[in-house]
Amino acid sequence: MTADIEIRNVSKQFGAMTVLDHLSLSIRAREFIVFLGPSGCGKSTLLRMIAGLEAVDSGEIAINNERIDHLPPGKRGIAMVFQSYALYPHMTVRDNMAFGLANIGVPGKVIEARINEAARILEMPHLLDRKPGQLSGGQRQRVAIGRAIVKEPKAFLFDEPLSNLDAALRTRTRIELAQLHQRLQSTMIFVTHDQVEAMTLADRIVVMNNRKIDQIGTPMEIYERPATKFVAGFVGAPAMNFVDATLDRSGKNATARFADGISVQTEIASSQLTDDNYTFGIRSEDVRIVAAGQGNADGVVDVLERLGERTLIYARLGDGQQIVGSDAGNSRVAVGDRIGLAFDGQKSHLFNETGRAWHAREA
Amino acid sequence: MVDRLATSPTATLAVGVRAPTADIYAPQWRNFIFVAPFLFFFTTLLLFPLLWGMWLSFHKADTFSSGNFVGLGNYARLYHDKVFLQSIWNTFYFALLTVPTLALIGLFLALCLNRRTRTAAVLRTLFFSSSVLSVTIVTLIWRIVFIPNVGLLSTIYGWFGATAPAFISDPSLAMIGIAIATIWWCIGLPMMLFLSALQQIPQDIYEAAALDNANRWQTLRSITLPSIKRTFILVIIIQIVLQFQLFGQAWLMTRGGPNNLTKPIVLYIYDTAFRRWDLGLGAAASEILFILILVAAMAQYLVTRSRGDQA
Amino acid sequence: MSATASIEGRAFGDHLLLALVILLSIVMIAPVLWVIGLSLKDNTELMADPNSVFHAPYTLKNYINTVGTSSVFIWVRNSIIVSGGLTLGTLILSSLAGYGFARLNFPGRDVLFVIVLFGLAVPEQAVLVARHQIFSMLKFHNTYQGLILPGLSAPFGVFLMTQYFKAIPKELDEAAMLDNASRLRIFWKVLLPLTLPAQATLGIFTFLGAWNDYFWPLISATRKDMFTLTVGMASTQTNFAQSEGIGFLMAQAVFAGAPILIVYLFFQKYIVTAVSGAAVR
Numbered sequence: 039m040t041a042d043i044e045i046r047n048v049s050k051q052f053g054a055m056t057v058l059d060h061l062s063l064s065i066r067a068r069e070f071i072v073f074l075g076p077s078g079c080g081k082s083t084l085l086r087m088i089a090g091l092e093a094v095d096s097g098e099i100a101i102n103n104e105r106i107d108h109l110p111p112g113k114r115g116i117a118m119v120f121q122s123y124a125l126y127p128h129m130t131v132r133d134n135m136a137f138g139l140a141n142i143g144v145p146g147k148v149i150e151a152r153i154n155e156a157a158r159i160l161e162m163p164h165l166l167d168r169k170p171g172q173l174s175g176g177q178r179q180r181v182a183i184g185r186a187i188v189k190e191p192k193a194f195l196f197d198e199p200l201s202n203l204d205a206a207l208r209t210r211t212r213i214e215l216a217q218l219h220q221r222l223q224s225t226m227i228f229v230t231h232d233q234v235e236a237m238t239l240a241d242r243i244v245v246m247n248n249r250k251i252d253q254i255g256t257p258m259e260i261y262e263r264p265a266t267k268f269v270a271g272f273v274g275a276p277a278m279n280f281v282d283a284t285l286d287r288s289g290k291n292a293t294a295r296f297a298d299g300i301s302v303q304t305e306i307a308s309s310q311l312t313d314d315n316y317t318f319g320i321r322s323e324d325v326r327i328v329a330a331g332q333g334n335a336d337g338v339v340d341v342l343e344r345l346g347e348r349t350l351i352y353a354r355l356g357d358g359q360q361i362v363g364s365d366a367g368n369s370r371v372a373v374g375d376r377i378g379l380a381f382d383g384q385k386s387h388l389f390n391e392t393g394r395a396w397h398a399r400e401a
Numbered sequence: 402m403v404d405r406l407a408t409s410p411t412a413t414l415a416v417g418v419r420a421p422t423a424d425i426y427a428p429q430w431r432n433f434i435f436v437a438p439f440l441f442f443f444t445t446l447l448l449f450p451l452l453w454g455m456w457l458s459f460h461k462a463d464t465f466s467s468g469n470f471v472g473l474g475n476y477a478r479l480y481h482d483k484v485f486l487q488s489i490w491n492t493f494y495f496a497l498l499t500v501p502t503l504a505l506i507g508l509f510l511a512l513c514l515n516r517r518t519r520t521a522a523v524l525r526t527l528f529f530s531s532s533v534l535s536v537t538i539v540t541l542i543w544r545i546v547f548i549p550n551v552g553l554l555s556t557i558y559g560w561f562g563a564t565a566p567a568f569i570s571d572p573s574l575a576m577i578g579i580a581i582a583t584i585w586w587c588i589g590l591p592m593m594l595f596l597s598a599l600q601q602i603p604q605d606i607y608e609a610a611a612l613d614n615a616n617r618w619q620t621l622r623s624i625t626l627p628s629i630k631r632t633f634i635l636v637i638i639i640q641i642v643l644q645f646q647l648f649g650q651a652w653l654m655t656r657g658g659p660n661n662l663t664k665p666i667v668l669y670i671y672d673t674a675f676r677r678w679d680l681g682l683g684a685a686a687s688e689i690l691f692i693l694i695l696v697a698a699m700a701q702y703l704v705t706r707s708r709g710d711q712a
Numbered sequence: 713m714s715a716t717a718s719i720e721g722r723a724f725g726d727h728l729l730l731a732l733v734i735l736l737s738i739v740m741i742a743p744v745l746w747v748i749g750l751s752l753k754d755n756t757e758l759m760a761d762p763n764s765v766f767h768a769p770y771t772l773k774n775y776i777n778t779v780g781t782s783s784v785f786i787w788v789r790n791s792i793i794v795s796g797g798l799t800l801g802t803l804i805l806s807s808l809a810g811y812g813f814a815r816l817n818f819p820g821r822d823v824l825f826v827i828v829l830f831g832l833a834v835p836e837q838a839v840l841v842a843r844h845q846i847f848s849m850l851k852f853h854n855t856y857q858g859l860i861l862p863g864l865s866a867p868f869g870v871f872l873m874t875q876y877f878k879a880i881p882k883e884l885d886e887a888a889m890l891d892n893a894s895r896l897r898i899f900w901k902v903l904l905p906l907t908l909p910a911q912a913t914l915g916i917f918t919f920l921g922a923w924n925d926y927f928w929p930l931i932s933a934t935r936k937d938m939f940t941l942t943v944g945m946a947s948t949q950t951n952f953a954q955s956e957g958i959g960f961l962m963a964q965a966v967f968a969g970a971p972i973l974i975v976y977l978f979f980q981k982y983i984v985t986a987v988s989g990a991a992v993r
């Protein structure tokens with residue numbers, strides 16, 4: 039089963055504090071959507087509104103073109119996996135999964151079959167008669183997912199389900215979730231503050247910030263053409279380099295000039311730009327390391343981070359500003375070296391004071 | 402037929418009438434049924450009698466009827482009743498005898514028994530065990546300790562050829578006898594409260610003190626006691642509330658005698674209301690007790706609440 | 713040098729404390745042993761010399777008399793009915809109300825809860841006179857309901873269960889709601905099983921309190937066949953000296969006290985939690 043979900047103009051207040059301010063969002067059937075944003079930005083609240091656990095103050099939510107915001111949580115045909123898993127501690131794994139089905143009068147045989155199928159998919163038939171207290175964190179997580187699967191819901195909601203797992207298990211479970219989505223072909227909404235999870239899992243990412251949605255797009259759109267400075271800074275590691283710049287808009291494309299006279303020729307059309315003061319942004323992989331004097335700017339290496347397949351170089355410019363560039367994995371650069379930094383104009387971004395972004399014309 | 406279709410829920414939705422959004426946390430009257438059974442008993446057997454008792458205290462009443470309104474008459478009678486005034490004094494005297502003793506012995510025991518050894522566990526069990534006995538058994542035990550001839554006390558004194566003090570019949574000792582029995586009965590609770598307070602003191606403070614070469618006495622004075630100051634006050638207040646309600650021990654050991662010298666307020670209420678059936682006067686006396694206890698309970702509330710501020 | 717001194721001082725202090733604790737333990741135990749000793753002695757022998765406690769012959773005669781001749785069994789039965797009924801009622805009412813106050817919202821909830829909390833500060837004596845009069849009118853005295861009902865109005869259980877329900881993560885309720893469970897089903901199937909420790913604590917505490925209660929049964933149950941054990945035992949004490957004999961009374965005390973002490977040894981943890989919890993509130 040699957041469903042498209044339509045969120046129209048939804049707002050939410052807690053007391054005097056507005057948490058969500060007129061959000062709209064269309065989720066397509068079978069889509070894997072990730073709500074990404076810093077802690078406290080209202081991701082869980084939006085998810086819980088879809089689930090029916092928070093009231094909708096204004097606006098509408100519809101599943102398959104039917105309004106659901108007046109329905110109680112159980113009647114919306116969705117399943118949710120909580121961050122804490124919220125397994126019923128006194129019930130066995132089997133009973134945890136059966137509870138929701140028994141409540142709506144599904145025949146015992148069907149329940150049995152669905153539980154066995156889910157246990158097979160999640161590779162946990164041997165756990166069915168244990169209680170949650172006898173399971174490891176990762177196993178509990180599976181049970182929580184299993185409890186959702188057996189309901190054959192129209193949509194799955196996940197609220198930071200991986201955050202209680204250790205790093206290795208998190209990576210593995212991430213891959214399994216992606217496989218599960220492939221297999222079930224169901225709509226999934228996944229909340230996280232971890233941009234790696236978002237990038238790896240999502241068909242589309244919804245970046246939320248400060249009561250609003252900043253951008254909705256595929257992971258690569260979000261990464262390459264962030265709509266705002268917030269998105270640009272939040273997505274990607276290490277964070278994008280930002281440098282204050284004044285623009286020379288005399289040419290076809292704008293040229294950014296930094297404080298100590300360095301200039302970068304961007305491929306952003308001057309005609310789009312109205313102001314002179316922008317923030318220039320560029321990701322570390324778009325800053326190549328060259329011999330001193332050969333690039334747009336020279337810097338002194340502060341720190342090296344060897345990641346294996348590449349090396350991050352933290353270089354300090356003449357005016358004290360730090361720029362992160364990237365070099366080959368076996369880079370010969372050493373701390374204290376004087377190096378040149380070559381900025382890729384095609385991959386440069388400009389942000390105005392309100393945070394709005396401009397990018398190079400699409401290639 | 403057509404009408405019915407038009408008013409079906411889907412039809413309503415279709416024409417765009419906004420259904421109320423589901424709010425699982427919204428106040429709903431039907432949730433009230435979960436608390437209703439308790440509230441029924443609470444209202445009829447606690448709140449109502451509380452108010453009814455106040456009302457009674459302004460009336461001359463017996464078992465079946467509430468007679469004439471006498472205003473503050475009952476309170477005036479109490480004020481002039483030597484026995485009532487004596488019972489108030491007795492209650493305070495009893496509290497003075499028991500409360501500090503209970504707090505100090507309880508603290509002492511807690512400090513000694515706050516360790517993980519088996520002996521300590523057994524002794525904790527022992528010192529709390531008397532608390533689970535009924536007042537009838539406790540008074541039976543202590544009367545048999547105090548009683549002349551076959552009493553434990555007189556037997557022990559007899560070994561040394563001495564005569565045991567007459568804890569039940571001697572006017573100056575009777576209340577002390579009751580206090581001893583009460584302390585024996587009640588020592589478990591203060592000990593347990595102090596123990597749980599001691600266990601909440603973070604262990605690393607002690608480790609830090611040990612590194613600073615503090616000796617045991619210094620550690621006790623500068624770390625342990627200050628951290629349980631609040632519990633000490635709490636124990637005192639709890640015990641005041643409990644011991645102000647003295648009844649069974651006095652009634653069963655001395656009947657309030659000799660000469661009303663061990664008659665506490667509750668026994669006065671019992672005598673007045675349920676033996677002389679002067680319900681109005683008894684009600685007035687119980688209002689006085691209520692006020693005394695309420696003051697202590699308020700103090701307890703303030704102490705427990707301000708504990709949060711400190712943490 | 714100074715190190716040894718302090719170790720010696722420490723040892724001396726330890727011995728002093730130990731002696732004090734032992735002394736207090738003797739004070740705790742000796743009266744009970746005395747009572748047990750007396751209960752095992754023939755009355756005439758006792759009257760002749762109390763020191764006869766320390767040597768044979770011992771006899772079970774007093775216990776046989778207790779079991780055979782007195783009304784003790786009726787009182788025990790009454791106590792079991794009253795304490796059991798009150799415990800059951802308290803558990804039901806407190807669980808329902810605790811769930812209601814902790815988890816559900818209804819108009820006036822917070823105000824009501826404050827009023828219930830205020831009820832914690834009301835001592836029994838403040839309502840006793842009026843309660844007695846009301847029960848007279850309802851002809852409840854000398855009945856089981858007359859002995860049971862007043863205890864159902866005590867707010868402590870509600871307070872305890874509310875705290876306990878509040879400590880259970882709300883996500884459990886929410887997961888159950890997504891699982892299409894009604895409020896009643898959530899209460900019964902999901903949350904109530906998790907409150908078992910609290911039920912045990914509250915149950916034992918209520919049972920013990922009812923079993924040991926003296927004041928209300930004293931004024932409400934005036935017929936000998938409606939006495940609870942506590943009141944009944946007290947009634948035989950009144951004619952202390954001229955009674956059937958000291959040993960007999962002591963046998964009664966042991967007979968009444970031993971079961972409670974045994975229960976205490978088994979459920980010590982719950983009892984201590986409950987009593988301390990009730991005191992601190």
Ligand SMILES: Nc1ncnc2c1ncn2[C@@H]1O[C@H](COP(=O)(O)OP(=O)(O)O)[C@@H](O)[C@H]1O
Pocket residue numbers: 052057075076077078079080081082083084
């Ligand atoms: N029940 C509530 N009452 C009051 N404030 C709340 C409640 N739930 C969430 N909030 C507030 O709403 C904001 C958004 O919360 P949440 O949706 O949980 O954020 P996120 O999941 O993105 O970390 C936070 O500031 C949080 O403090």
Ligand SMILES: [Mg+2]
Pocket residue numbers: 078081082083197198
């Ligand atoms: Mg969240």
